[in-house]
Amino acid sequence: MSTSQATPSASIEARSDTPDGTCVLTYSALDTQDIIQSVADDGAGATAVFIGTTRNSFKGSVVTQLEYQAYSRLAIKTMADIVHNAHQAYTRSEHQTPSVDGQMHAVIRTALYHRLGTVPVGEPSIVIAVSSPHRKEAFMACEQILEDVKRRAQIWKREFYEGQPDEEAEWKANSGH
Template identity: 70%
Template sequence: MSSTTIPSTSVDARLDVPQGVCVLTHSKLNTEEIIDSVKDDGAGAIATFIGTTRNSFKGKVVTRLEYQAYSKLAIKTMASIVERVSQSISRSEHTPEVQRTDNSSLLRCSLYHRLGIVPVGEASIVIAVSSPHRKEAFVACEQILEEVKQKVQVWKREFYEGEPESTAEWKENR
């Protein structure tokens, strides 16, 4: 399959959940808009993770990445991760010094993942989490990232300088 052919299962998708939003998109990720989407007057912290395409891997020069997904399932998996992490942080003892006055320590989560070709320097994934306190936001952001890499039905190919495109193999997004 040509790198410009988009499989019918790898389509843009969006799923809003009570804790925030999950998005798969072929469009360039607007990090400022994603961060703005989790702003809340009750937030004392917004933690973000922006994963970008780097220019090298294991001594090879990377020219670009390409992502595909089984979008119908991947977007549901992303939403379940956001819901699960939000619930686990709310019940967590990560920050015992924080006096909880409500049911949720996380206010909003946004999880965006690119599909298609992502050039060097551009974002492949953006996670933004708002919380009254920084520790919960940092912990949630990292947990979401690790679960996305382990569970979400997204695959990637790395293209290297000087190597035929036909040698690029699809790999799990780890």
């Protein structure tokens, strides 16, 4: 099978770096420690992290792997918009804490990484890391980002089950991380 047949042209690696954070779509395994370190900041008293992994069962069936595809050019823009919206939501005056530079910050930095291609059981398919001066805002922003990715990002998954022919695996909206 040629590379162009194995990897749909719309499902390509992509990256967006904005003042709010980093968003990545990649075929590479996700290095959770590097992702967490990427949001480190001396002004952060908290870093909330969500790691979504491929589990070995779903509704009584044995899952052997997941496969993800994305309309990457649009999905990466949607992901950046999701991160921006979370920063806006948690940078209102009731969430703000003055930093050393005199700026008001709640959510400081965010990283949102999503795998493409095959993700074996036990490996992360999505990692979200959010740093903030306080834990509440970090947790809330992290959850908002996860829910918005599930609802809005142009990413689809296919679940493969033990004993099921691969050609019977169906693409589904990416709503069940």
